[in-house]
Amino acid sequence: MALPETAAPELELDSRRAESRRGFLIGLPAWAYLTIFFALPLVIVLVYSFATRSSTGRTQLTGWNLDSYRRLVDPFVFEVFQRSFFLALTTTLICLLVSYPFAYYIATRGARLRNILLVMVMIPFWSNFLVRTYAWKVLLGSDGPISQLSQALGGEPIRLLFTNTAVLIGLVYGFLPFMVLPLYAALERMDWSLVEAARDLYADGWTAFRKVTWPLSRPGVIAGSILVFVPALGAYVTPAILGGARTTLVGDYIVDQFLAARNQPFGSALSMGIMLVLLAATVIYFRSGAKEV
């Protein structure tokens, strides 16, 4: 890198080669680790998804077929996918609607107050997810505080636990910080003089927001949406704790295939299916992210 200008071209080429070999060697341990413990497992799941389940529940790797993938378009399975998709989408939209004004508020405070407000977002962000989900099980239970309050006010006991609404509340609660932080980051580094310029040019507040602030904060909107949508679509812990037995989602459906139904090929095909949906979502994210700036 820091070679003298007079160095012969061959020498420079040699040093560049040594340099790139060094870079490769530094990355090698992690590359090897991820190949063994990530890429290889991925290939194994792919292979299993073409395998057959024997009558005893064992997986036979001979005679590859597409049976498991054919089951993905069964009406019941399709319904599970659809339900999970809409729940994840609703979660993302609610998080966006709540977080945008919230992040805007934090980003427009003075430096001192802004830091305090931000730390107060970081605390739930870093707190244990399972514990935060469990807190809603306590709150929403039929003898929980919310139901008791309603009864004390002379109302009916509220039964929210084990419904889709409870799962939605849990998902929004769990993933809200993932939306707030990228939105805040985008709004905070925005050049606010552009908004002032728009106002100087007689744009009203709404027009200035629509034409300047919103487009400039879009990378944050996209990043936050992906960060919420991906884990919400594959969610297992939240529906397992707050959801009912009647409303299966993709996450618990996959887990069932391995721990209860013992149908590994079908579970593998489901895993590949959910991964493809998410990869598509991520590609769209990178595309639309690239259009910005």
Place this chain on the structure above:
Amino acid sequence: MSISAGVRPKSPTERMLAGNAWLVYAFFYAPILVLIVFSFNENNNVGIWTEPSLRWYRDVLANDAVMSAIRVSLIVAAISTVVSTILGTMTALSLERFRYRGRRAFDGLVYLPIIIPDVTMAVMLLLFFAQSFQWLDAALGWRPSFGIATISLSHIAFNISFVAVVVRARLGQLDARLEEAAADLYATRWQAFRRVTFPLIAPGVVGGALLALTLSLDDVVVTSFVAGPGSTTLPVYVFGLVRRGVTPLINAVSTLMLVASMVLIAISLGFQRTSRSRVAIREQELEPN
């Protein structure tokens, strides 16, 4: 940057923004506070408040299953944090500072574990371990079993990527001229790394390590797939209890887990503050006048 000029104070919009913010904070904190308060409730029934007591905390300490799960959690978190911090930092350096063939493929391999949902990762690792145990048995007659080792290996697999992303972000902000200056002053590669690069990326490395630690202590899905009989982590054990119902014992364990999270946040904030000022001083020292 302040925009007080853009938004007039106390306008209706401003009031609505402030109201929304307070509602969001209430939404964030009310459930956690209710949980903490009820963990000090004497009554067997979670919903009925009788009187404050430490009864359930005594029960937690006397519970062998919980204590053994805590032990497993700490071992796994320590191993996976150390290994993934080292490997992740090396990955970040390799990807950010060097150009070589296959770098883009490596980049993709590093990012994939972040965008793959927990459930898929869990399925992958379960089938991988089951299948490779079969192969090991057939080839060497060695029959390993699921336990602390498989949990740690799995946690490292998803943590490397998160550490790499955090450290890389820090590396990207660095002024590459500082390293060149060290090289110009006849520092060897290792000296330049140890004296210049590493101190500057240290906040990123610590941030990555804390993220790895948190993810390891939080994980339920992957761990429940690769844990063995008699070796579960605390979140997996608690998850099993939670699915059966709400008990004051879970409230107490949950509160302890929240306290652990708070301690980690405090360490992280404290370190960021001191390292920020230290780095600022260092950057001033190195800044050419």
